[in-house]
Amino acid sequence: MTFATWGSADDGSHTVGRWLTDRALQDPYATAIDDRGVTISYGALAGRADALAERLRHAGYVPGDRVATLTGNSIDHVVAFFACAQAGLALVPLSWRLTAGELADLLDRVAPALLLVEDEYSALGRDALARTTDAPPVAELGTTGVEAGVPSCVARTGEQSEVRVLRPVRDDDALLVIVTSGSGGRPKPVVLTHASCFWNNLALGQAVEITSSDVVLATLPQFHVAAWNVQPLLAWRTGATVVLERSFQPSRVLSLIAERRVTAMMGVPTQYHLLAEDPAFATADLSSLRTAMSGGSAMPYALWRRWADRGVGITQGYGLTEAGPNVLLLRPDEAADNPGSVGRPYPYVEVGLRDPDTGVDLVGPGTGELWVRGPSLCAGYLFDPEATSAALAGGRLLTGDLATRDAAGRYRIVDRLKDLYISGGENIAPAEIETAIAAHPLVAEVAVVGVPDDVWGEVGAAFVVPASGAALTADEIRSFLRGTVASFKIPKYVHVRAELPRNALGKIVRPALHADATKTGGDR
Numbered sequence: 281m282t283f284a285t286w287g288s289a290d291d292g293s294h295t296v297g298r299w300l301t302d303r304a305l306q307d308p309y310a311t312a313i314d315d316r317g318v319t320i321s322y323g324a325l326a327g328r329a330d331a332l333a334e335r336l337r338h339a340g341y342v343p344g345d346r347v348a349t350l351t352g353n354s355i356d357h358v359v360a361f362f363a364c365a366q367a368g369l370a371l372v373p374l375s376w377r378l379t380a381g382e383l384a385d386l387l388d389r390v391a392p393a394l395l396l397v398e399d400e401y402s403a404l405g406r407d408a409l410a411r412t413t414d415a416p417p418v419a420e421l422g423t424t425g426v427e428a429g430v431p432s433c434v435a436r437t438g439e440q441s442e443v444r445v446l447r448p449v450r451d452d453d454a455l456l457v458i459v460t461s462g463s464g465g466r467p468k469p470v471v472l473t474h475a476s477c478f479w480n481n482l483a484l485g486q487a488v489e490i491t492s493s494d495v496v497l498a499t500l501p502q503f504h505v506a507a508w509n510v511q512p513l514l515a516w517r518t519g520a521t522v523v524l525e526r527s528f529q530p531s532r533v534l535s536l537i538a539e540r541r542v543t544a545m546m547g548v549p550t551q552y553h554l555l556a557e558d559p560a561f562a563t564a565d566l567s568s569l570r571t572a573m574s575g576g577s578a579m580p581y582a583l584w585r586r587w588a589d590r591g592v593g594i595t596q597g598y599g600l601t602e603a604g605p606n607v608l609l610l611r612p613d614e615a616a617d618n619p620g621s622v623g624r625p626y627p628y629v630e631v632g633l634r635d636p637d638t639g640v641d642l643v644g645p646g647t648g649e650l651w652v653r654g655p656s657l658c659a660g661y662l663f664d665p666e667a668t669s670a671a672l673a674g675g676r677l678l679t680g681d682l683a684t685r686d687a688a689g690r691y692r693i694v695d696r697l698k699d700l701y702i703s704g705g706e707n708i709a710p711a712e713i714e715t716a717i718a719a720h721p722l723v724a725e726v727a728v729v730g731v732p733d734d735v736w737g738e739v740g741a742a743f744v745v746p747a748s749g750a751a752l753t754a755d756e757i758r759s760f761l762r763g764t765v766a767s768f769k770i771p772k773y774v775h776v777r778a779e780l781p782r783n784a785l786g787k788i789v790r791p792a793l794h795a796d797a798t799k800t801g802g803d804r
Contacts, residue, residue: 294451294478297333297365299517300326307519310492314540315355315524322519325359332363332427340433341393342444343368343453348390350374350383350405351398351421352526353502358516360396360426361508365474368447369393370454372469373503376401378766382467384411386459390469390662393433396421451475457662458505460601461700461707469662470601472505480604480656481514483626487609488571488595490544492519495568497536497545499525504705505601506575510546520544530558538565545569548576548705549583550736552594556586566592575599576705577737578693581619588612598622598693602677604656607631608691621690629654630676633685636697642685649697650683651676699790701730701738708740708769713761717742720760722750727780727788728771731797740771741797743780752776754803774803 292298300322303312308323320328341347347369351357357373364371372390374383387395387408397405398421409415419429433444456472490496496515500507515522523540525533528551536542547555552574555561572587575597587594593612599605608631610623625631633648634641642648653676660668671678680698683691699710710728717726725745730738746752754774761770781792 292449292451292474295365295449295453295474296455296477296513297329297362297367297449299513300329300362301366303516303519307492310519311521312516313355313358313522313524315353316526318355320355325355325362328359328427329362329366332359332430333366335427335430336363336367336369336394337446339430340444341367341369342433342446343449344370345393345433346370346372346390346454346457347394347396348372348374348387348392348416349396349398349421350376350401350408351396351502352376352400353498353507353524354398354421354526355524356398356421356426357502358524360421365455366449368449368453370457370471372457372459374459375501375503375766376404377501377768379763380404380407381411381764382766383408386467386469387412387416388414390457390459392416394419394430396426398422449474451478452659454659456505456508458601459503460505461709461712466709466712468664468667470505471659471662472509472601472604473659476604476656476658477509477513479628479654480509480606481517483628483656484510484606485514485518486627487606488544488573490514490518490520490571494518494520494543494570495523495540496520497523497525497533497540497542499528499533499551500546500548500705505605506546506599509604510573510575510599510606511544515544528554530554531560534558534560534564537569541568543568544571544573546573546575548737549574549579550577550704552579552587553583553735556583561590564590566590571595573597575605577702578620578622581615584615584619588616596622598691600677600679602658602671603629603652603654603679604658606656607652610690614690618690621686621692623691624689629656631691633683634678636682645685645687647682647684647694650679650681650691650693652679653677699729701740703730703733703738703740703768704736706768710740713740713742713765713769713771716761716765717744717757719764720752720757722747722752723757724748724750725780727790727793729790729793729797731773731794733772739773740769741773741775741793742771743775743777743793743796745777745779773797773801775800 304322304326312322312325417431455474459467572594596610598608608622630653636649682695713728724747728742731741733739781789
């Protein structure tokens with residue numbers, strides 16, 4: 281399969297910063313963002329982004345630099361995104377859900393040339409910066425605007441300190457660096473270029489139409505790729521209004537859908553579950569909602585049916601950060617007859633299956649490891665060529681997910697070859713949690729698995745073997761983890777065992793742990 285292209289990486293044909301500029305010229309007075317009642321037009325948004333981009337250039341920041349952020353969803357954050365896009369800088373949105381230690385590790389690894397911190401997270405930011413080995417310059421990202429607070433650039437890495445050239449933005453420049461959990465336990469910064477995001481949104485727009493008359497509700501935190509590349513960026517490209525929320529509150533979301541006449545939204549199954557469980561769901565006015573999309577993990581058919589019975593057919597899908605993220609899409613008209621399916625590929629996305637043991641591609645219906653190829657794939661993992669080569673072998677992304685393909689070309693995810701589990705839309709690597717628990721002086725061995733949960737999709741279950749003669753409790757393990765890993769990573773269940781199940785080669789038998797955790801339920 282080949283992909284139509286035009287222009288080159290040098291002429292900026294697919295750069296995203298121009299989307300806002302072009303839209304502002306066409307309809308400068310249309311509302312671009314409604315941020316909790318504070319609105320900004322396309323003309324004003326473009327003006328602020330232009331001003332910040334110019335200030336960043338004047339301060340010495342050049343294409344290739346990275347600007348990290350620690351902030352909730354806001355107009356100011358969107359201004360920073362488009363300013364970076366226009367200046368050729370990569371935005372690195374960091375999660376405010378992480379601990380200071382986790383953030384410090386990421387800052388050292390990402391090596392941003394600048395960190396923008398919102399006032400609400402200033403204490404967390406200061407704590408994280410105090411733990412870094414090479415703290416970047418810091419500016420405040422606040423409600424009064426970021427334009428006046430950008431310090432002069434300080435070169436921090438070897439490649440930045442040699443030659444710093446101000447040049448036009450190219451298609452292959454990094455636009456977003458999104459941190460995602462890797463199966464090895466350490467979060468991986470994924471580099472998405474302008475071209476990656478261009479093709480991702482072009483495909484999305486052909487599969488799910490969004491026009492200038494749409495009102496898009498955005499509740500996902502902007503440190504997730506979907507908070508940009510599943511509806512919001514496409515909305516700003518087409519001139520729609522984005523209703524931007526800082527947090528997910530089911531009753532408020534239901535009210536917003538009715539009051540703002542929301543036509544499109546994106547969420548993870550946990551959010552749709554919480555909305556359906558809200559007392560107001562049965563009578564909420566959902567008549568304006570034309571496009572509701574779900575991703576992050578599989579949606580139970582019973583939950584899909586509850587929304588369908590209220591007149592909302594949810595479009596389900598499958599994706600991953602490394603793919604931009606959109607890969608597969610199941611239209612609502614196919615969902616009733618294909619429960620559990622995640623559909624067919626997006627336009628410009630090629631997928632296939634390979635035998636996970638031999639690497640041989642499979643033809644026709646079958647089961648194997650899902651791979652992805654296309655122009656929306658990431659450029660790789662930041663500063664990690666080895667991991668990049670492993671993930672993007674032969675120009676295609678190996679997902680680590682086991683999938684089946686039916687005769688109609690629809691795919692269903694049946695298992696993960698990686699040990700990752702997904703809780704409330706967040707990827708969690710058992711190896712990371714195991715490392716944190718193993719640091720406890722009374723822990724001899726530990727294994728963590730994901731188990732099904734009605735609300736979160738999956739939650740963690742830790743199996744801990746105490747050191748000889750030691751007494752450990754579940755509460756002690758959880759207390760030890762607090763402040764070390766983010767709260768959403770702390771296992772819901774902790775089981776203390778005399779030993780862990782192993783096979784003849786001494787490898788932990790994780791399916792046995794899954795079965796044990798499912799049977800046992802709570803701590804024991």
